[in-house]
Amino acid sequence: MKEIEISAVILMLIGVILSWVKGQEIGMWPCGIGLFLFLIVFLYKACHWKEYERDNKQYIIIIMICIFILLLQMIKAI
Numbered sequence: 001m002k003e004i005e006i007s008a009v010i011l012m013l014i015g016v017i018l019s020w021v022k023g024q025e026i027g028m029w030p031c032g033i034g035l036f037l038f039l040i041v042f043l044y045k046a047c048h049w050k051e052y053e054r055d056n057k058q059y060i061i062i063i064m065i066c067i068f069i070l071l072l073q074m075i076k077a078i
Helices: 002-021 024-047 053-077
Strands: none
Touching: 002 024, 002 053, 024 053
């Protein structure tokens, strides 16, 4: 689980950096894939809420922020 979580964060960072340097169309894909991986980890931990309660509360905030950033990138691309 930890490896998937770290991969998701790295992909989201790469996506944000690429969108600043190369353009939103290029940066949107790694950020979206990272967000999807992060969502998979969140869903697994949500099914085991008692074990990962603290992590889940943090993930909810992080996922909401990432979705907002991704939507802003998609709107700018239009």
